[in-house]
Amino acid sequence: MALVVVSAVGASGCSSAGAGGAGGTKVTVLAAASLTEPFNAIKDEFTKQHPALTVEVSYGSSSALASQITNGAEADVFASADQANMAKVTGGDLVAGAVEVFARNTMAIVVPTGNPRGIRELKDLTGAGLRISLGAPPVPVGKAAREGFAKAGLRVPAATEEPDVKAVVSRVALGEADAGIAWVTDVRATKQGVELVEIPAGHNVVSDYPIVRLAAGKNGHGATALIEFIRSKSGQDILRRYGFQTI
Known part of the structure; x- marks a missing residue:
């Protein structure tokens, strides 16, 4: 499982959520391996717009990541490559927001x-x-x-x-x-x-990619800002650039 750390680099456009909020400046993400390329690009653009934040992403299979979450892994955001593995973490008190589909794949x-x-x-x-x-x-x-x-x-x-x-x-x-x-x-x-x-x-099979803020995370404001960016026009444009169907 690859671990990619993106340091915040200067820019403008920082909102109150982008400034980090409760929990500090790092947003920790668990993301499906198939999201590696677009999420690397999203991190670059997001941290330009939110220079007080860093984004740290661990990529792997959605099933393995869901297992990590149910076993107590601390992360702010989970992005899955299907709804079935997302459902494994939404049945209890592991999530702190609504599950939202942000992309599709075939x-x-x-x-x-x-x-x-x-x-x-x-x-x-x-x-x-x-x-x-x-x-x-x-x-x-x-x-x-x-x-x-x-x-x-x-x-x-x-x-x-x-x-x-x-x-x-x-x-x-x-x-x-x-x-x-x-x-x-x-x-x-x-x-x-x-x-x-x-x-x-x-x-063929069309797979919905859902994303959610996790209850165990330490940066709820940053997580919300990142999810909003991924679902924004800027984030959707990046996903389309890498071949994903967008919402």
């Missing part, structure tokens, strides 16, 4: 550059002799992949079970798998070694 087949095995559709992934990479069942992209096979009336092929979507794409890029199923955004974010094969809407 699946694609990821293959090595040049598509040497000629993969064209989900059915091709069930062929003999192929090395397939999928997210583990609790991981949002792994759960979605299995739903996609079911919608297509196909069995789920034997596959590696990866801890997050980045690991699926990496295995294909490194030549360790002939194909995998990943979020469209993660295939497009990978600059070398892979290309995308579209999955038609009838066999």
